[in-house]
Amino acid sequence: MKILVTGASGFIGHHVVQAVVSQGLRAFPVLRAGSDRRDLEAHADRIRVVDLADAASCREAVRGVDVVIHLAGLTRARSLQAFREVNVHGVSRLVTACHEAAPGLKRFVLVSSIAAAGPGVRGAPRRETDPCEPVTPYGVSKLEGEEALRAEAxxxxxxxxxxxxxxxxxxxxxxxxxxxCRRGVVPIVGWRDKHYSVVYGPDLARAIVELALEPRASGRVFYVAERNVYSYMEFVGAIGRAMGRVPPRPRVPHLVPRIIALCGSLTQPFRRRPPLVSLSKLPEILAPGWVCATDAVREILGDVAPTDLERGARETAAWYRESGWV
Structure with missing residues (x-):
């Protein structure tokens, strides 16, 4: 089976390519021109350099494949329109290309985000059947990308x-x-704990591939996360232990990220890349939590995210050290 993976040079995309190959399937990574392909060449069947903004390029990319896993997207942008150009119109172009050049396609998997649905808290996690209430331009664009897929598939x-x-x-x-965690201080925003669902990248990648092949997953939406839910204090603590130093974690009022976000937005025109924290990102930071329920995916695939945070943080820290990232 031939599986096309867009965004293959990215964090999740790279792990998806590895997961495809580990199941004895053929991976066809899609990269932008100029993307780093060195680590993919050992795993990929054939790397395809594609401009997802070009309809003809999209048609050529999907020709002859059985499954499309679409990961390419923007997580930072200067405007909602910039998000839409990639996260919405990019989905539409790829779906249209599949109709025109891959009429026998067995599955189109869109990797979206919990941001498309909106915040969820411990005790009232986000479920697939809940109405979607995105709070950021990124989340709006991811939801509109989902809607484009449903409407045009x-x-x-x-x-x-x-x-x-x-x-x-x-x-x-x-x-x-x-x-x-290795050198500094990590502030905790707010006086009350905010809780988060998390997932280890390689676990997520395997789940994506398994869902792509599972007949019962067709026409459905799934959250994928480990069973445990963590406060931000616990999340930072696990990373600190993995790094050999649990940093000071002082609590700060919401005013602090508001000031940082304002500075980020004011300096945005002078940056090569949009800042990590900006006014448009602020609702995500100040949300009471980002927790999702995973009953639906576990019902058909079992425990798809077996790596808990402590183990995952240790493995991640080890990789960062070996790769010279920390």
Whole structure:
């Protein structure tokens, strides 16, 4: 079976390619021109350099494949329109290409985000059947991407996966926390604990591939996360133990991230890349929690995320050290 993986040079994409190959399937990674392909060449059947903004390029990419796993997307952008261009219109172009050049496609898997649904708290986690209430431009664009797939898929079987916080080898945003744990202080925002569902990257990748092959997953949405839910204090503590130093974790009022977000937004025009913290990102930071229920995926696949945070943080820290990232 031939499986096309967009966004293959990214954190999750790389692990998905490895998961495809480990199941004895053929992986066809899709990369942007200029993306680093060195670590993929040992695993991939044939790397395809594709411009997902170009319809003809999309058609050529999907020709002859059996499954599409679509991971390519923007997590940071300067405007909602910029998010939409990739996270919504990119989905539409790829689905159209599948209709035109891969009429026998067995599954289209869209990897979305819990951000498409909105916050959830411990005791009232987000479920697949809940109404979606995104709180950031990124979340809005991911939800609209899901809606585009549902509206345009037609006869193409589809599955949507919404991961929560994802960490693991090759992840660059959580890497900042690993570095802070080694040398600095990690502030905890707010006087009340905020709780999060998390998933280890390699576990998520295996679950994505298994859902792509599972007939019962067709036409459904799934959250994928480990069973445990963690406060941010616990999350940072696990990373600190993995790094050999649990940092000071002072609590700070919501005013602090508001000021940082304002500074990020004011300096955004002068940055090459949008800042990690900005006013548009602030509702995500101040949300009471990002917790999801995983009953649906466990019902058909069992325990798809067996790696708990302590073990996953240790393995991630070891990879960062070996790779010279920390």
């Amino acid at each position: 037609g006869s193409i079987p589809w599955t949507i996966v919404r991961p929560p916080v994802v960490y693991g080898p090759r992840e660059r945003d959580v890497l900042t926390l690993f570095k802070l």
